[in-house]
Amino acid sequence: MSGPAIDSGSCPSGGLFGRISFRALAMIATAGTIAATTAVLTRVNEQQIREVIEQGAESNLLLEARNLAVLTGDVLLGEFPELILVPLVKDLQKGRPELVQILVLDRGGRIVGGPEPRQIGELHRSSEALEPLVSRVLLNPGETFAGTQEILQVRTPIQHNTEGEIGSVLVSLDRGRIHDSIRATRGAMVRSSAVLLALAVALVMIVITVLFRPVDVVRRGLRRIGEGDLDTPIKVRGPSELTGLVETLNEMTEQLKASRRTIKAREDETVATQREVIITLGEVVESRSHETANHTRRVGAMSAELALLAGLPAEDVELLRMAAPVHDIGKIGIRDDILNKPGELTPTEFEVMKTHAEIGHQILSGSDRPILRAAAIIAFEHHERWDGSGYPRGLMREEINIFGRIVSLVDVFDALHSNRIYRSALPLPEILDRLRSERRRSFDPRLVDIFLAHKDRFLTICEEIGDGRRLVELREGSLKTVSRLDVVHR
Ligand SMILES: [Fe+2]
Ligand SMILES: [Fe+2]
Known part of the structure; x- marks a missing residue:
C-alpha cells in the first residue's frame, strides 16, 4: 500500500505550508x-x-x-x-x-x-x-x-x-x-527592546521545542509503522489530546498486526493448497506414465535443494519446490502406447514423446501466478541440454532458464536412481559417473559440481521421500542397460 510519506512534522497541505514545519511556523x-x-x-x-x-x-x-x-x-x-x-x-x-x-x-x-x-x-x-x-x-x-x-x-x-x-x-x-x-532615551529603549525581543524569541523557541518533543516521538513512531515495524507501540507523555491520538494509533497498529497475521495465514493456506494441487497433478501424470512413486515430490525437493546450494533467492527456491513436480505434465497429451512402451522408442515415437515439453508449456502458460509461470518454464525447458542438443527448442547454456537447468539434472538423477518399467535403478557410482560425463554436454557444469559436492544431501532426500508404493511391477526380462539419456528418462 502506498501513501504520502510522513515528513518531519510538516503541515500536510501543499504550497508554502507544505514545505514549512509546524514548529518553524509557530516560531x-x-x-x-x-x-x-x-x-x-x-x-x-x-x-x-x-x-x-x-x-x-x-x-x-x-x-x-x-x-x-x-x-x-x-x-x-x-x-x-x-x-x-x-x-x-x-x-x-x-x-x-x-x-x-x-x-x-x-x-x-x-x-x-x-x-x-x-x-x-x-x-x-x-x-x-x-x-x-x-x-x-x-x-x-x-x-x-x-x-x-x-x-x-x-x-x-x-x-x-x-x-x-x-x-x-x-x-x-x-x-x-x-x-x-x-x-538618547529612544536609543536605550530600542537597545533594551532588542535584547528583550531576542530573549523572548529564545524563550519561545525553547518552549516550542519542549512542546513539540512529544510530536517528534509520534512522528518517529509513525515512520517506524510506515517501515513495517508494528511491534513497537508509540509511547508518549504530553497533552491529553496527543496521548489520546497515540492510543488510537496504537490500537490501529494492533488491528493492522492482526489483519496481517490473518492475511499471512490465508496466504500460507493458499500456497499449501497450490502445492498440493500441483503435486497431485504431477502424481496423475506419474501414475499414468507408470513412473515410480514420489518421483515428482523428490524432483521438487531436490530442485529446491540444488537451487539453495546454487545461491538462488529464497523465493525462487520455494517456487522450484512447488513447480518442479509438474515438469512432465505435458505427458497427459501423449498416447498410452508410447508413454508406457516398455522398450526403446522408435524415432517417430520419440518425436511424439518430445512434444510433451511443449504441451506442458501450453497447459501452464496461461496464468500470471508465479508458481504456474515457473512451472511453464520448467515443463518447456527440462529437456534442453547445455550443449544445445536438447528439445524442444535446442537452447544452449545460459539460454536455458536456471529452473530448467536445475530440474533437468535432478530429474535425470532421480530417474537413474529409481527402478523404471524399462530398467532397474543404476548403482550410485555409475550414476555419478554419468553425471560427470554429461557435465558440459547435458548439464550446466556448475550445477553438476555443486550436486556432486553435496551428493549426500540429495541421497538423504531420496531416502526420505522413497518409493512408498509401487505403481507398476517391473517386468521380468524387460530390464536392460541403457546408454542414452533420452532413453534413461524420456
Ligand atoms: Fe520430461
Ligand atoms: Fe521426470
Whole structure:
C-alpha cells in the first residue's frame, strides 16, 4: 500500500505550508507577534517619553526662573546688583549647557544680571524670532512662555513685597538638548527592546521545542509503522489530546498486526493448497506414465535443494519446490502406447514423446501466478541440454532458464536412481559417473559440481521421500542397460 510519506512534522497541505514545519511556523508567528507588539509598545512609549521629557524640561526651566526671581528680589533693590548677579548666573550655568541664556532685567528692561559683564546696563531686546508658546506647565501671572524651533524661553517677573514687580528673569533653554535627550532615551529603549525581543524569541523557541518533543516521538513512531515495524507501540507523555491520538494509533497498529497475521495465514493456506494441487497433478501424470512413486515430490525437493546450494533467492527456491513436480505434465497429451512402451522408442515415437515439453508449456502458460509461470518454464525447458542438443527448442547454456537447468539434472538423477518399467535403478557410482560425463554436454557444469559436492544431501532426500508404493511391477526380462539419456528418462 502506498501513501504520502510522513515528513518531519510538516503541515500536510501543499504550497508554502507544505514545505514549512509546524514548529518553524509557530516560531515565526510567535516571533512576529512579539516583534510587532514590541515595536508598537516602543512607539507608544517613545511618544509618552517625549512628552514627559519636554514637560519636565519646561517645568525645570520655569523652576529655575522662579528660583532666580526669588533669589534676586532683594539684590535688585541694592546697589550694584550686578556684582552679585553676574557670578550667581555664571554659577547657575556651570555644567548646564542646555541653559543657553540667563538674564536678570530691571524694571526698565536693562540687563542687571547675566553671564557676560559687558552686557550689564544694556537694554534687553527680545528676539523677533521668538513666538509665544502654549506651556504644558501652568504659568503664574505675568509669566510668559515663548520660543523658536531651537530655543525655549521663560520670562518670570521679580516681585517685591512692597515695590511690586521690580524686574524680570529670562531663562532660555536649547531645545536641541531636549531632542538629544529624547534620542538618547529612544536609543536605550530600542537597545533594551532588542535584547528583550531576542530573549523572548529564545524563550519561545525553547518552549516550542519542549512542546513539540512529544510530536517528534509520534512522528518517529509513525515512520517506524510506515517501515513495517508494528511491534513497537508509540509511547508518549504530553497533552491529553496527543496521548489520546497515540492510543488510537496504537490500537490501529494492533488491528493492522492482526489483519496481517490473518492475511499471512490465508496466504500460507493458499500456497499449501497450490502445492498440493500441483503435486497431485504431477502424481496423475506419474501414475499414468507408470513412473515410480514420489518421483515428482523428490524432483521438487531436490530442485529446491540444488537451487539453495546454487545461491538462488529464497523465493525462487520455494517456487522450484512447488513447480518442479509438474515438469512432465505435458505427458497427459501423449498416447498410452508410447508413454508406457516398455522398450526403446522408435524415432517417430520419440518425436511424439518430445512434444510433451511443449504441451506442458501450453497447459501452464496461461496464468500470471508465479508458481504456474515457473512451472511453464520448467515443463518447456527440462529437456534442453547445455550443449544445445536438447528439445524442444535446442537452447544452449545460459539460454536455458536456471529452473530448467536445475530440474533437468535432478530429474535425470532421480530417474537413474529409481527402478523404471524399462530398467532397474543404476548403482550410485555409475550414476555419478554419468553425471560427470554429461557435465558440459547435458548439464550446466556448475550445477553438476555443486550436486556432486553435496551428493549426500540429495541421497538423504531420496531416502526420505522413497518409493512408498509401487505403481507398476517391473517386468521380468524387460530390464536392460541403457546408454542414452533420452532413453534413461524420456
Ligand atoms: Fe520430461
Ligand atoms: Fe521426470
